[in-house]
Amino acid sequence: MKAVVVENLKYRYPSTERLALSGVSFEVEQGEFIGIIGKNLAGKSTLCEALVGLVPHFYKGAYGGRVVVDGVEVLSSSVSELARHIGIVFQNPFTQITAAKLTVYEEVAFGLENLGFQREEMVKRIDYALKLLGLYAYKDRNPFELSGGQMQRLAIASIIAMKPSIIVLDEPTSQLDPLGSEEVFRAVQSLSKEGITIIMVEQKMEKIAQYADKIILMNEGHLVDFGAPEEVFSRPDLESYGVEPPVFTTIAKSLGIKDNKTGLYPVTLEQVRRLMIGESHRS
Amino acid sequence: MNLIEVNNVSFAYTEGVPVLKNVTFSLNNGSVAIIGQNGSGKTTLVKLLKALLKPTSGDILINGINTKETTAAKLARTVGLVFQNPNDQIFKNKVLDEVMFGPLNIGQSMEEARENAINALETVSLVDKKEENPYDLSLSERKLVSIASILSMDTDIVILDEPTIAQDYLGKAKIRSIVHELVRRGKLVITITHDMDFVGECFQRVIVLSEGQLLLDGPAREVFSKEDVLRTANLEPPYVTQLSKTMGYQGVLLSVEEFVVYYHSSVENLERRS
Amino acid sequence: MARVLSLYVETNTFVQRLDPMVKLLYILVAVLISFIILPFRWVGAAFIVLSCLALLYARVFARVVPLLGFSFLILVSIVIIQGLFMPGNKTPAISIFGLTFYKEGLLYALTLCIRVLDVLLAFALLVLTTRPSDLIQSLVKRGLSPRFGYVLSSALQVIPQMMSQVDSIMDAQRSRGLETEGSLWVRLKAFLPLIGPVVMSSLLETRERAMALEVRGFSASGKKTFLYERESSTLDRVLQWALIVVLILSVVLRFVLV
Known part of the structure; x- marks a missing residue:
């Protein structure tokens, strides 16, 4: 499916x-x-x-x-x-x-309470979600006391708990x-x-x-x-859609560095580095 | 006389917990980026420059005037500060009225304020939306409205707090051109930002804050060459700089153009040698 | 720093652990009996003593003192006004600085004072020893609409957040040359630029939050469960029945006495 x-x-x-x-x-x-x-x-x-x-x-x-x-x-x-x-x-x-x-712990429970999960299942899922997002140490904090990054991870944990x-x-x-x-x-x-x-x-x-x-x-x-x-x-027309490619792709485009097998430009630092080293070996 | 002089400034919201420790620098025309992680004291510093806060010790002189002897409202003619969240300031029903609010406050006539507001809206490309309700615009457009509402006051110093947040490629390009335009007009542009690529492309000078202390202060190229020091402040140089470093290139490259030029010259060198 | 509108003090004694419904029932019983069923001063005084004992036991009495201090002003004025001027005053009790206080007025003032303290302390017992969220949850379990319950409990946190937003708005508008200090006229003119953004951004936030709640099953049709499903303890049940028995006894006593 x-x-x-x-x-x-x-x-x-x-x-x-x-x-x-x-x-x-x-x-x-x-x-x-x-x-x-x-x-x-x-x-x-x-x-x-x-x-x-x-x-x-x-x-x-x-x-x-x-x-x-x-x-x-x-x-x-x-x-x-x-x-x-x-x-x-x-x-x-x-x-x-x-x-x-x-508390952070109760915050994650919110969705599970609404969906009518039993307490044992809730506890299992909250523990799993908080641990996966690295927030278990903060479980007794007030959610508004978290930093932006932690708060966003809490939002993810609250969703993940609903599996x-x-x-x-x-x-x-x-x-x-x-x-x-x-x-x-x-x-x-x-x-x-x-x-x-x-x-x-x-x-x-x-x-x-x-x-x-x-x-x-x-x-x-x-x-x-x-x-x-x-x-x-x-895509050569990318900028007409108001999108800039990764800076690595921009560099590769202006230097004409492509993957010869696919004919496509590199998109990550690692890819562009490998291709540039290949180029310099050839020249 | 310097436009801004910060002499041995320390600041604490609560006694014994200093947010800024003994910071000293001076600024004149041009573009300056203030970088540092959250909690490093960046926002506190610009609030001090704007006299919204007063130093616990040390002095700040704006155009020769000590901020301890003036108010934020009085400084509004000299220093414009665009806050991070545009929703903290927008209250008029029409974009144009919102942008005219500052100029009218500092004593411009209706016609003058209107003209300045239209110019400012042209700079941010929102002049065709001047009759709309700001809250019908997107967040990124509202941010541009809040920038226009400071530009319309035509201050010598413009401070931007995180201007690129929630902006797409076009919005960022717009903000880059605003910074260049202000510098060309002889203004001092100070920006707080987390966007290192934006800093590398756009700013002449960089000030790095870490835990309330001034860690680095110098031309962008010099600051980004000190990767180890930056790392202690949890900062990374721009992507282009990182790439040139992994390639083992000499010097610090800050933009795609610089990279391309360097690459071609190095290839030529190689070819000449072989 | 997160702030919550709440006077709850976490000292974790049995008073804190009691079912909030028992404490609500206590308020009801204390007020009904001492105001209507057995309106005698000694009954009211007995409830005051009982509330004080519970507050002391819960180690929150220190928090009641400021409340008492505040109400002291009202109580003093009751004593003065009733003692001097009550229409039924006949028997002079004492004279201070040439002012004569009457016995009837003083006794009536005493009754009023006892009632004020009675209500105040019974409510203090609920408010100081119960987490607002627990109270709301137990009301929701007993049929209060979950939506209304949500509005109540979120208001406790959202309102302090809005207050701190006012500070940043004030900074933003002062930066644009708005004078916020000075004459009444200056302050009045500053009102709209300060309150406008608060209202608009809370509307925006409310919409965003409404969506965030929806995707977490806020409108799910099935039966809700609760993370902290507190079982009624034996003590809860004993106290609950004890309060009901006291209530019934007082009604019986009323008829015997009359």
Whole structure:
């Protein structure tokens, strides 16, 4: 079974005229790490919200096409039901804290309480999630006392405790300092290793190029491209979509350094280093 | 006389817990980036420059005036400070009114304020949205509105707190060009940022803070050459600098252009030798 | 630093561990009996002593002192006004600085003071020894709407957060030349630029938080469970029944006495 199937998805927010999503189709395999890139207002966040059912259930609006997540059709399900299959982490760590709980431990319990889990199961899942995200030592702290990076990891832990097989992250590091971002990237990698399917919107191209198996390029509500990072970042028309490739790719493009087998440009520091060393040996 | 003079400044919110320790530097026209991890005292430092806080010891002189003898509101004619979160300042129903708020406060006439506001909105490319409600715009556009609302005050000193957060490639390019434009007009631009590539491409001088102390202060190239010192402050040089370092290149390269030039010259050297 | 609107003091005695419903029942019983069923001063005084003992046992009495200090002002004015001016005053009791206090007025003032302290201390017992979240959770379990419960408990944390946001807004507006200090007119003019961003950004935050809650099953239709499902202890049940028995006894006593 595919983790995610999106077929010809169209969506318009209420009282707007423009389609926020227009004919988007793609499929994601179980366990893949997918990056979503594109300029602001390209439809990246709307796509994320459509995967978890906030579009259309939370916003209403005009909806067409089909989204199937972990075998469940989004349109005929509810956001709460979908929470068992797919979770989402947003940009702002602060507004993801429920504010109704006094400790990190209870905060993670919030979703499990809503879904009616028994206490023993809750404790097992909270312990697992807090340990996986490296937050177990903070379990008795007030959530608002955490640093930005820790708060964002708490938001991830709260989702992971509900054991979704897919997790969507919508620019989770955009409001964090470098140390906090690094914490979150490392946490996301550990989720990926656990076999969880990851779909992540990110502006830091160097990072997404390093971690993603495949990349979705969005522009004005359309899916422009869906392929390996090397393919997407090698596109000559990339900048016309308001996206800059990783700085390593930019350097390789201006030096004409390509992988001769694939004809594609390198996207990570390691790749460009290897190719440049190869070049200098040849010359 | 220097535009900004910071002499042996220390500051503590609560006694015995210093946030800044004995910091000294002076600034004139040009662009300066202040970098350092969260909690290193960057935001406290710019609040001191703006007289929102007063030093516990030491003095800060802005254009020769001691901040202890003035207020943030009075300094508004000289120092403009764009806060990190635009939602902490926007309260008007129209973008144009929001951008005119500062100029009117510092005594500009209606026409003058309007003209300056339109110019500022042109600089951030939002002039076509001047009649809209700021809260109908995206967060990154609201950030540009908050920048415009300081630019419209036409201060000699402009301080930006994390301008690139939540900006995409186009937004960042816009902010880069704003910094260049301000420097060209002879202003002093001070930026707090975590984005090292932005610093490498855009700033002449870099000040590194670590745990309240001034760790490094010098031209960007010199500061980024001290990788070991930066690492003690949990900072990394820009990606380009890292790549040139792994390639074993001599010197510190800060931008793609510099890298390309260096590469070509080194290839030529190799060819000449062989 | 995270702040919570709460007076709870964690000293972990049996008073803290009691079911919040028992403490709510205690307030009800104390007020009903000493105000309506057996409105005698000694009954009220007995409840005051009982509350004080519980507060002392819970090691939170120090926190009550400021509350008492505050109410002292009110109590003194009750004594003065009633002692001097109550319409039914007949029997002079004492004279101070040429002012005559009457026995009837003083006794009535005593009754009022006892009632004020009675209510104050019974509530203090609940508020100082109960985590707000526990109280709300036990109300939710007994049928309070979970949505309303959420609003109550989040307000306790969100309101202090909003207050600290006001500081950054003040800085941002002063940076744009807004004078926030000075005459009343200056302060009034500064009101909108300060409060506007608070309102707008809390609206934005509320929407974001609403989405974050939804994806964590906030509107799930099934039965909710609780992480800290506190079992009613024997002590809870004993005290609960004891309070009910006291209530019934007092009603019986009332009819015997009348």
